[in-house]
Amino acid sequence: xxxxxxxxxxxxxxxxxxxxxxxxxxxxxxxxxxxxxxxxxxxxxxxxxxxxxxxxxxxxxxxxxxxxxxxxxxxxxxxxxxxxxxxxxxxxxxxxxxxxxxxxxxxxxxxxxxxxxxxxxxxxxxxxxxxxxxxxxxx
Numbered sequence: 001x002x003x004x005x006x007x008x009x010x011x012x013x014x015x016x017x018x019x020x021x022x023x024x025x026x027x028x029x030x031x032x033x034x035x036x037x038x039x040x041x042x043x044x045x046x047x048x049x050x051x052x053x054x055x056x057x058x059x060x061x062x063x064x065x066x067x068x069x070x071x072x073x074x075x076x077x078x079x080x081x082x083x084x085x086x087x088x089x090x091x092x093x094x095x096x097x098x099x100x101x102x103x104x105x106x107x108x109x110x111x112x113x114x115x116x117x118x119x120x121x122x123x124x125x126x127x128x129x130x131x132x133x134x135x136x137x138x139x
Contacts, residue, residue, distance in 0.1 A: 050124035054117065059085050059093070061112040068118065077101065083120055085110055095120065095130045095137065106130040108137035 055068050065084045072080025079100045086096040086105065093109035097120055110116055110132060119131040130138045 050122060052119065052121045053083050054119040056115055056117055057085070057110065058115045059110055059112060061091055061093070065096070072098075072100075085118075095132070097128060097130070104128045104130070104138065106132070106138035108132055108135070 053069055057066075057068060059066050065082075065086065067082060067084045070080070070082035070084070072078045072082055077100065082096075082098045084096045084098070086092055086094045093112065095106035095110070095118060097104045110118065116133050117131075121129045121131075127139060129136055
């Protein structure tokens, strides 16, 4: 019982801290990027082993990559990863994961101008899966 009480208190304190710092999304609020050098910069974002990245997005059609989360500069040869909506050249709107010298592209596309839930998972060995609104769209 004491562990549960401590855990609940710890989570309550963490939630209050995050809310006070504005790090937890508030109802009716979202980040709105105009597509011109917008970003939130985080330090130490290195994914190793299994991971899941998910986000709610409302993309606008454009002719460049719409990055969701990345820790690399653009370009196939650079280390790191980039999870994006492929709007480069073809504007096909497919989910795109690029790592150094490898990439995975979803079979389905996002819908422009509509809120949707996008997810990418990696099992830590070799399987990458992508989802749009809960429907698997590529491995």
